[in-house]
Amino acid sequence: MSGHLPHPIHLLRIVFLCACALLIRVAGAAAPVAPPPLADFFDNPAFSAATLSPDGKFLAVRYNKDNxxxxxxxxxxANRDVKVAASFSDRDVGNFQWVNNERLVLDTTDKTVGPGDERYWPGLYAVNRDGAKFRQLVQASASFLQDRVVSSNVLPANHFLVEQTGAQNSDDVYVINPKREGLHGDGDLKHVNLLRLNTVTGRSETVRRPGPAMGWLLDHKGEPRICITLDKNIQTTWYLDPANNQWREIAAFDAYLGGQDTFTPLAFAPDGSLYVKSARGKDKQALHTFNLSTMQISAEPLVVLADYDFSGELITTRDKLLGVRYLSDARATVWFDARMKTLQEAIDAALPATVNLVEVPAHAEAPWVLVRSYSDRQPERYLLYNVDTGKFNPVGSTHERIVPAQMAAQEAVRYKARDGLAIPAWLTVPNGARNGGGNKLPLVLLVHGGPWVRGGEWRWAADSQFLASRGYAVLEPEFRGSTGFGRAHYHAGWKQWGLKMQDDLADGARWAIAEGIADPKRICIAGASYGGYATLMGLVNDAALYQCGINWVGVTDINLLYTGHWSSTSDMSSDYLKYGAPALIGDPVKDAVQLRATSPLLQAARIRQPVLLAYGAVDRRVPLYHGKKFVEALKEHNPDVEWVVYQEEAHGWSLPKNRIDFWSRVEKFLQRHIGTARAGDER
Known part of the structure; x- marks a missing residue:
């Protein structure tokens, strides 16, 4: 640990007043002559996180000065006194949380190197809020991975902080210790140990597991109460009964395929009630309670959404359930507490154009709440709100150089696929383009990864906003197979890679043409991971629709997911490839004909459009051989291929220099192929 304390007043002005300057710039910004610089979208932020102490008297902030x-x-x-609690000369502070009102715990990262050049593991450290009693709890050197204590009460490097806070009334936190197969601990995950760790003494105690644990849930008092185990494809939920301190099974499901009565434990309320997510045989998941005596899910949901599966969290104090935060098209809060409902209304009235998420201290002894505020045009910013005075104090913005007035509007839309299925999507268009903006726009069809995830929500996103700032409309479909939109929408995507999932994307592009948004002669498909796969299959299946394609870290052959390659090892577990992938993606034996027909690698000769390909050399999710084999096959028939490998990167770009380089290539690539009307084209 190194560094010195700057003058408190100077640092206070950095942290508290940088957002004031932002607000002034937003209010008085004139129409830009040139689009915002690319680095404004993809650089690392100076301010990146803030959270209140349990009593609400202190604010912890992660911040850097002068990059x-x-x-x-x-x-x-109370007095705006500022302390540097922790800093390192060779690393950055990573995740952090309050242990109690006096003490914090944190891990580290190194934002100057990519995954392939990492020298340290995150480690774990604890420190008092004034910088005193700094203690290392977990080693940060990968050479200490053996299962032994490397020095007095310092755990080996493969221990990680649990992001669950519990009661925050002791010096203890919990850490997890994943155990993997293989000589070097890089094989399949066998189980995950949970340890209670004292942040003052460094002493730890391992929690007894009921089986091969994969996940843990603490109760509201910060005690382990739920354990999720996995044996082959069976996921079992266990409850540690406080009456006898014994684990008992409360449910078992197929981990990959689910079932009618599946549920996901979410959180414990202060009264000990367990809240879960479950569809209870219906299409959409809702928020329910689970009776631990009868082992029954409540008949009536607490929160149910018409068009979305429930996704969210409980908001509690030490002794009360205040409300529930959830995600529909955007994030919102339903308050059960009348005082918090009134407070939310006052904050929303003062900040009418943004989503305003209120963080409440666990046992407030001060009048402050923390507000995270954002919109489609406004990157996330943090403000302190004084409930007594009704006044705001800006804290910081994650992208302080972004001017919201220069950003584009995003809207949630729905269109019909050719078989009638409704496809949700996110549409971002340059300012003014939806209302008499003149010529139809070049369109980037941006495909999310996963694919069994939800792709987006209503909020500022660097990639779509960057593309819109360069004059492109951006359509991001939640194609079938995407999660969060109900069981039927998810199941409709099973075994549909390159088939109906692909049709949903093409139907989205044709919808944008029919709506007068997209120029049919200027459409490019792009995406990462599964989105990269869909990009390549789009160029195969719908060659007349897409003028070009951009694939980064994308799957190029489904069979390669199963067979791999001698040059690298995938991080997909053998159980998933045995029990999950055959049903979700396709069985390599039973569906062999289909997998060959939907392989971009085997169909490479059919791709004649310009293609930009980018991969990370140390990617274990989609190893580099996917890209190498594909680019070799593609170049035999296609002279317009751009290929780049980022040697230190994995499954995505962690370094600003690589994000900036990649999106600079994207900008030039799009400009060449769909950005400027070609002479003689009819628009």
């Missing part, structure tokens, strides 16, 4: 190392700063809100 130096991220530090952990603590501000005493």
């Amino acid at each position: 130096q190392r991220d530090r952990l700063i603590v501000i005493e809100l």
